[in-house]
Amino acid sequence: MTPQDLRSNLAKIKENQDxxxxxxxxxxxxxxxxxxxxxxxxxxxxxxxxxxxxxFRYIQGYEAAGRNPNDILSGYREDWKPQPSAWDAVKxxxxxxxxxxxxxxxxxxxxxxxxxxxxEEAWKAFEAQGFRYGRDxxxxxxxxxxxxxxxRTAS
Numbered sequence: 001m002t003p004q005d006l007r008s009n010l011a012k013i014k015e016n017q018d019x020x021x022x023x024x025x026x027x028x029x030x031x032x033x034x035x036x037x038x039x040x041x042x043x044x045x046x047x048x049x050x051x052x053x054x055x056f057r058y059i060q061g062y063e064a065a066g067r068n069p070n071d072i073l074s075g076y077r078e079d080w081k082p083q084p085s086a087w088d089a090v091k092x093x094x095x096x097x098x099x100x101x102x103x104x105x106x107x108x109x110x111x112x113x114x115x116x117x118x119x120e121e122a123w124k125a126f127e128a129q130g131f132r133y134g135r136d137x138x139x140x141x142x143x144x145x146x147x148x149x150x151x152r153t154a155s
Contacts, residue, residue: 016048016049017048019043019046019047019048020043020046020048020050022046023043023045023046023048023147024045024147025045025071025072025147025148026043026045026046026048026055026058026072026147027043027044027045027071027072028041028042028043028044028055028072028073029044029073029074030073030074030075031073031074031075031076033075035052038051038052039051039052040052041055041073054140055072055073057133057137057140057141057143057144058072058140058141058143058144058147059072059073059076059144060140060141060144061140061141061142061143061144061145061146061147061148062144062145062147062148063077063080063144064122064123064126064141064144064145065122065144065145065148065149066148067148068080072144119142119145119146122145123138123141
């Protein structure tokens with residue numbers, strides 16, 4: 001590989017990262033069946049690409065924030081239903097049955113709920129359930145969380 005090839009590859013990587021970070025919400029289309037190990041997904045909104053494992057972690061963060069993972073990858077979780085998450089418990093919404101039966105009211109409840117809006121606080125609840133991720137994996141989950149919460153930064 002020549003120095004020019006290296007510079008060209010690094011420029012392509014930077015362009016891809018810029019597209020991914022500028023995207024309001026990724027949409028990877030339909031869930032591939034079967035999934036192939038090492039597969040790369042391309043966002044239909046920004047045309048950025050990422051390894052499937054990173055996309056799955058992004059989707060997990062989006063779902064952990066109480067959003068439908070099928071918004072990101074159609075068919076990712078066929079049985080998904082709006083339900084209280086660890087985030088709801090962190091926010092102090094104790095009437096969890098009402099959240100399940102009135103899924104349409106979740107957004108309104110989030111706006112009026114006490115604002116305990118840190119990823120770290122919500123993630124503690126998931127750690128209590130046995131979730132253990134390495135730093136890079138956790139950053140992908142955080143990225144999905146931030147997008148779902150309307151934040152524009154990676155941390």
